[in-house]
Amino acid sequence: MLPFSEYKVVEIGSRIGSGFCGKLLCGFGAEVILVEDTVDNYLRHLGPFPDVVDPEKSGLFGYLHAGKKSLHVNRRNVHELDELVCSADILIFGTASVYSQKETELFDRLSKSHNLLISIHISPYGMTGPYSKYAGTELTSNALSGITQRMGKPGRPPLTMPLAQAGFQAGYAGASGAACALIQRDTANHGDIVEVSEAEAMATVHAGYAVTRFQRAGILDKRAGHRLSNLPYPQTVLPCSDGYVELNTPEGSQWKRLLQMMGSPEWSKEERYRSRMKNSRSPMAEELDNKFKEWLKDYTKEDFYKLCREFEVPSGPVRTVDEIVKDDQLLSRDFFTSIRFHDGERYLVPGSGCSLSKTPAKRDLLVPRKGSVSEQINSAERNLLKSGSLAKEVASVRSSAGPLQGLRVLDMGWVWA
Amino acid sequence: MGAEVIKVESKKRIDYMRLGRPLIGTDPDVEQNPWFHAVNRNKKSIAVNLKSTAGLEILKKLVGKCDAVIENFKPGFLAKIGMDYNSLSTINPSLVMLSMSGVGQTGPLSDIPAYAPFLSGLSGLDSLVGYPGEDILGIQQPYADTNAGVTGAFGLITALLHRKRSGEGQHVDLAETEAAVSVLGEAFLHYSMTNTVMEPQGNFRYGYVPCGHYPTKGKDAWIAIAVESEQQWASLCRVLGKPDLAVSSSFQNKEMRNQNRGILDQALSELTSLRETDKLFHALQAEGISAMPLLGPDDVMRDPHFVQRGTFIDIDHPVLGKEVIFGPMWRQTTSSMENWAHAPLLGQHTFDVMTDLLAMTKTEVDELILSEALI
Known part of the structure; x- marks a missing residue:
């Protein structure tokens, strides 16, 4: 049995956040039914595609939805949706970029289907607040979170996070919230609404530290191109003979070992390079970058990495995807898996972000064709989870205790983790 | 929790x-x-x-x-x-x-x-x-x-x-x-499906054009704008006071705007830099366009x-x-x-x-x- 085995999930929406949330629950055992309307799921058109554009071969759709069942439902047929959600333990609801009144009403109705239902609402800005009805995308969620202002070169447009990080983080939040609500449901005997704002997920966990640092310490992290500002030099990406390396020595002893690794160059003994904080700012940082660049010209990424391991310096290569798929460490841990399409083609994908020793995530999952299980799910199979139970506002059981109250955790972790 | x-x-x-x-x-x-x-x-x-x-x-x-x-x-x-x-x-x-x-x-x-x-x-x-x-x-x-x-x-x-x-x-x-x-995951599928290595995309996101961070009035002030439809594109140009831009031969449809992303971003930057961030943000959102100021740590607390x-x-x-x-x-x-x-x-x-x-x-x-x- 896997952690979410025997739980039925209905997923509505075509956001990356809701798709990833469903993927996580599905990977750990849930039966996830993806509702697809007459209009194609937006992600089916995003690709990448192996050759021509084909909604049945979208890579991103496949990554997010492999292992799920696709059910064709006309969203205007409210009774069909009602019936489906009545049989579910969890509803995942990802709203489109424009938060329309119809969507609000649909979620409001479905989330009240029965009193044990756990409804996960994922949207760019959340269900409340002045921007809740505003249009949103990955780009704007990151912008609001505060994370974007710190990426890119000074004087140039800031850079957003790569790919769809706000969506992925929202997916983790939704799936974790679902697990918390299920733990609570066992004893409290009520469902819940888990509300996730993509922007807030990024603002709290991923950009929150910058806010707290600024508020109390007055430290304003600004974008510094290939370097991280306000920390001792070096935290920087520099070119080498066949690509780039990440140079990073947070501790003084590691900096000393890095210099030893370079053969203790004469310049490193000069008084002016003594303060690593001063070294991290202009013009010292550029000066030092140039010295390292000159030295790195003679090293490949892998040569550099080998030296770093020998000298116990926590620096290494900036790997590209083609290199990562051949990485010995990842291969030895059997990290990668595949997704299968209906034509039998398999494509390599990253495995689960964490490995559970007794309940590992499912692998090599099949990407559903649109509406592929519509015929198999009929009314008879849609047994009502709590037949006759009265839907009630989950807000009415609000308490100050969190869903994990009663659990005790011994945290021996250090620093961030 | x-x-x-x-x-x-x-x-x-x-x-x-x-x-x-x-x-x-x-x-x-x-x-x-x-x-x-x-x-x-x-x-x-x-x-x-x-x-x-x-x-x-x-x-x-x-x-x-x-x-x-x-x-x-x-x-x-x-x-x-x-x-x-x-x-x-x-x-x-x-x-x-x-x-x-x-x-x-x-x-x-x-x-x-x-x-x-x-x-x-x-x-x-x-x-x-x-x-x-x-x-x-x-x-x-x-x-x-x-x-x-x-x-x-x-x-x-x-x-x-x-x-x-x-x-x-x-x-x-x-x-x-x-x-x-x-x-x-997307980058790995890109590689396994097309045998090409994904490179930095900057602020480009498939399906949206224009899509990026544009300067506004003030020191290091920026707004994120992502346009999905032709209607939104026309609205953006109207809000920026340049309705003609929407139908200019270089930008008249998504394909043309994609081809001319460099000059499109330049043209938009010139227009947005004359605007105050907050006013532009609300004006664009009123038209249903995804737009958001880029907040710094100081702004986030006050937002x-x-x-x-x-x-x-x-x-x-x-x-x-x-x-x-x-x-x-x-x-x-x-x-x-x-x-x-x-x-x-x-x-x-x-x-x-x-x-x-x-x-x-x-x-x-x-x-x-x-x-x-x-x-």
Whole structure:
């Protein structure tokens, strides 16, 4: 049995956040039914595609939805949706970029289907607040979170996070919230609404530290191109003979070992390079970058990495995807898996972000064709989870205790983790 | 989310995040790092010396009273002191243990020293950040760390759910690189489907054009704009006072705008730079266009949306006074989440935890402090 085995999930929406949330629950055992309307799921058109554009071969759709069942439902047929959600333990609801009144009403109705239902609402800005009805995308969620202002070169447009990080983080939040609500449901005997704002997920966990640092310490992290500002030099990406390396020595002893690794160059003994904080700012940082660049010209990424391991310096290569798929460490841990399409083609994908020793995530999952299980799910199979139970506002059981109250955790972790 | 989290620390081995320049006075002080306060809000702190045999025995007893353990020591270290999952699960068979490391508990490189920037390079995150066609810049955020925290929390809670249903404990092995790679799925599919390596996309996102960050009036002020439809494109040009731009031959449809992205961005930048960020933001949103000011850490705390949602919370810290901490990553309607506590002082709860959980007397605790087991 896997952690979410025997739980039925209905997923509505075509956001990356809701798709990833469903993927996580599905990977750990849930039966996830993806509702697809007459209009194609937006992600089916995003690709990448192996050759021509084909909604049945979208890579991103496949990554997010492999292992799920696709059910064709006309969203205007409210009774069909009602019936489906009545049989579910969890509803995942990802709203489109424009938060329309119809969507609000649909979620409001479905989330009240029965009193044990756990409804996960994922949207760019959340269900409340002045921007809740505003249009949103990955780009704007990151912008609001505060994370974007710190990426890119000074004087140039800031850079957003790569790919769809706000969506992925929202997916983790939704799936974790679902697990918390299920733990609570066992004893409290009520469902819940888990509300996730993509922007807030990024603002709290991923950009929150910058806010707290600024508020109390007055430290304003600004974008510094290939370097991280306000920390001792070096935290920087520099070119080498066949690509780039990440140079990073947070501790003084590691900096000393890095210099030893370079053969203790004469310049490193000069008084002016003594303060690593001063070294991290202009013009010292550029000066030092140039010295390292000159030295790195003679090293490949892998040569550099080998030296770093020998000298116990926590620096290494900036790997590209083609290199990562051949990485010995990842291969030895059997990290990668595949997704299968209906034509039998398999494509390599990253495995689960964490490995559970007794309940590992499912692998090599099949990407559903649109509406592929519509015929198999009929009314008879849609047994009502709590037949006759009265839907009630989950807000009415609000308490100050969190869903994990009663659990005790011994945290021996250090620093961030 | 309501769990009682007891942080194990020691004056003999200060958490790196407690260090830093003092904000009050000039002497080093382990209670003055706002970073530490943000990450450790709501926890308890006990001071236990892991180099002491008595200290280790205390921890083992505590493990018997806990549902879960989190650790991020170098792989192999806990086995040496009898505190690894195999040892602890004999004390508490239903224990869930989350081990967080750079590249995992197993494999040929499991013992390498690892920090977030290095792991961002190793996982491919860095390779995807930069302006198209220019040098790689790298992510330059501790994102690999925070992403590992989020992924680890999901793994831990999922394992706790399994335990609740089956009674079975287990070990969760979180490799920071794997957690980072797993949020780059699209790049890996791009490679496995097309045999080409994805390069930095800058601010371009498929399906949206224009899509980017554009300057507005003021110092380093920017607005994010993402246009999805022809109707939105026409509205954008109208709001910017240049309706003709929408039908100009270079930009008249999505394909043309994609082909001419460089000059499109330039033309838009000239127009947006004349506008005040907030006014433009609301004007574009009124037309249904995804737009948002780029907030800095100073703006985020004041932003009306976050203020109304209570995203950041004011709290009193006994040493630093009023400070802000960040709220939950997600909300649950049945929980009001009102009870926020400041990050603990080092060892603040040692006495309470020893007496309440391990039924020690005051004399026993004092003796253990004197012998440097509880320090």
